[in-house]
Amino acid sequence: MPGCSFQPEEYNDMSKEKMLEIRRQYCNPMTMKVTMYKKPVFIHQGHMQWLWDVDGRRYLDLFAGVATVSVGHCHPxxxxxxxxxxxxxxxxxxxxxxxxxxxxxxxxxxxxxxxxxxxxxxxxxxxxxxxxxxxxxxxxxxxxxxxxxxxxxxxxxxxxxxxxxxxxxxxxxxxxxxxxxxxxxxxxxxxxxxxxxxxxxxxxxxxxxxxxxxxxxxxxxxxxxxxxxxxxxxxxxxxxxxxxxxxxxxxxxxxxxxxxxxxxxxxxxxxxxxxxxxxxxxxxxxxxxxxxxxxxxxxxxxxxxxxxxxxxxxxxxxxxxxxxxxxxxxxxxxxxxxxxxxxxxxxxxxxxxxDRTQQISHDVGTYLLTELAKFRDKYEIIGDVRGKGLMIGVEMVKDKASRDPLPPGDMAEILEDTKDMGVLIGKGGVYGQTFRVKPPMCITMDDAEFFLAVFDKSIQNYMDRR
Structure with a gap:
């Protein structure tokens, strides 16, 4: 994982168990439904392209709160x-x-x-x-x-x-x-x-x-x-x-x-x-x-x-x-x-x-798209890579011939694995079949390389389990 000089504050607040108890008892059930992961991410603090959970673990945020954090978490x-x-x-x-x-x-x-x-x-x-x-x-x-x-x-x-x-x-x-x-x-x-x-x-x-x-x-x-x-x-x-x-x-x-x-x-x-x-x-x-x-x-x-x-x-x-x-x-x-x-x-x-974030979007985004296209050629389950700048979609399929969407359970496996290796991405599409990469527009080429390595490994892990 690329280095980061920022030091988050030590977490001394509500336990994860207590948060989940309140979420189940007092929050609308929809908040449980939209949690993407089997093992939820308990976010504590953010800085630029990084997020930390309550245990102090750092994540590279490539979903930016659903393409919302434009210039970076808590930009100074x-x-x-x-x-x-x-x-x-x-x-x-x-x-x-x-x-x-x-x-x-x-x-x-x-x-x-x-x-x-x-x-x-x-x-x-x-x-x-x-x-x-x-x-x-x-x-x-x-x-x-x-x-x-x-x-x-x-x-x-x-x-x-x-x-x-x-x-x-x-x-x-x-x-x-x-x-x-x-x-x-x-x-x-x-x-x-x-x-x-x-x-x-x-x-x-x-x-x-x-x-x-x-x-x-x-x-x-x-x-x-x-x-x-x-x-x-x-x-x-x-x-x-x-x-x-x-x-x-x-x-x-x-x-x-x-x-x-x-x-x-x-x-x-x-x-x-x-x-x-x-x-x-x-x-x-x-x-x-x-x-x-x-x-x-x-x-x-x-x-x-x-x-x-x-x-x-x-x-x-x-x-x-x-x-x-x-x-x-x-x-x-x-x-x-x-x-x-x-x-x-x-x-x-x-x-x-x-910060020239538009130029970063062009340069880093074009590099990501070009490299992800190589994964498409490598893996039968990657049907399409598309987008411009830092608005990227990777559409997953059962196979390229049918273009049938990869089932939700399979998508969840890859998403979970990617998260466990330290990268947060999203998913979308009419059938939930597309991974969405839309990070804060402050990411670096080193961040891109780390994501590519993690995503490649997560796809390979999925293929090995089949």
Whole structure:
């Protein structure tokens, strides 16, 4: 494991047994369900890309609290900004005028292209997406919204309709006005080839397309057109899309898919919404925002997670025209634009620039993708490696011929083994078949080498047990 000069505080708090007892007795049962490991990790402290458990064991965190810790756990500059603001003003609301809010909104807007210059701050990604749905419907006067299968846009009552994955659905009405269309997944979907993706690593599927042409693009756009023709009215409110699917397993689309999809949506009166909750703030490496990699400018951008480095905040950024439609009623948010949140958000924008985290995402992420592709060629159970920057997915299969997902129990074995060797990663995908590597954007090449060694060993251990 790479060295670390930081020394965590000695743990002298609640026992692991007592924590589990309270978790079982007083916490909602959902907290037990989402624990990924057979032997839970009891986290005590974090610093940059590292986490320590209550026993003093150090872990390399390559999941970053589900792609949330952008610049590093307890980054000193971000921590200092929070402490400074806490001593001055914890809370007020935007019914008053205070400098922290306005300084941050101006700074955030400066990172987006025209005409995306109007900011509304929220507490989470779910809230940002729900607000974007409302704005789209108010502005267009239309109701229906289209999203991609396999997407995740939140767990609030309205965004649950946008989220197209049964694991996050409940047996209550949630789909009113939202229609999903086929996800243009060039590995698991019916069409795809070796030149489809804007990624250092392509699929292993054969591609007979002529130079500059993409059959998969045409076929998936055809599916979208069929959705327009059969499932929604002639006028719609919006199209929601992540530039790269996050919870869906780092799924990437054929080049120019979003560009043509945006054109089709706008022809039908709709607005285009980019969910940058996981792809934003330089994580894809090549661009600050994921949508820039698709050569599009959306009408609205939603963001959360990395915006606050783990502090609960989110935002909707849109055009003046769309924002004006929001004035038809009154919308109030008690905590959106909180002074501490704004101070933290502002410092994160500074740190991304000063620490060159976007460049780190590009360099370390490209190296990881290239090396993981060698594992794909080595192991029959690794079906696909994909992503950009530090937004990486490794899709596991029973075999490459069938592309059938590796069963949940098998995925859990590998995940547990990786954790026991000191690395924390995540998983996702419609069938839970994809390992997700989305670390804080401060990791080093040494960290990457350690992860590769651990992951290789965990796959080999799994194969040896078979």
């Amino acid at each position: 500059k971000v921590t200092a900004a929070a402490e400074k603001q806490l001593r001055k003003l914890w809370h007020t609301t935007n019914i008053y005028v205070y400098p922290t809010l306005h300084e941050y909104c101006e700074k955030l807007a400066s990172h987006l292209p025209d005409p995306l210059k109007v900011v509304y701050l929220t507490n989470s990604g779910s809230e940002a997406n729900e607000l974007a749905m409302l704005m789209a419907r108010l502005y267009t006067g239309n109701f229906d919204i289209i999203n991609l299968r396999g997407s995740y846009h939140g767990g609030s009552p309205s965004t649950m309709a946008l989220t197209s994955n049964s694991a996050y659905k409940y047996t209550v009405p949630s789909g009113l006005g939202c229609t999903n269309t086929m996800c243009p997944d060039v590995f698991r979907g019916p069409w795809g080839g070796t030149h489809c993706r804007d990624s250092p690593i392509q699929t292993i599927r054969d591609c007979g397309c002529a130079q500059g042409d993409c059959m998969a693009h045409h076929m998936y756009i055809g599916q979208l057109k069929e959705t327009f023709a059969t499932s929604v009215p002639s006028r719609i409110a919006a199209f929601f899309g992540e530039p790269i699917q996050g919870v869906g397993g780092a799924v990437q689309y054929p080049k120019n898919y979003l560009k043509e999809a945006y054109e089709l949506v706008r022809e039908r009166g709709g607005v285009c919404i980019a969910d940058e909750v996981q792809t934003g703030f330089g994580r894809t490496g090549s661009h600050y925002w994921g949508f820039q990699g698709h050569d599009v400018i959306p009408d609205m951008v939603t963001m959360a997670k990395g915006i606050g480095n783990g502090f609960p905040m989110g935002a909707v950024v849109t055009t003046p025209e769309i924002a004006a439609a929001f004035g038809k009623g009154v919308h109030f948010n008690t905590f959106g634009g909180n002074p501490v949140a704004c101070a933290i958000g502002s410092s994160i924008l500074d740190v991304i620039k000063e």
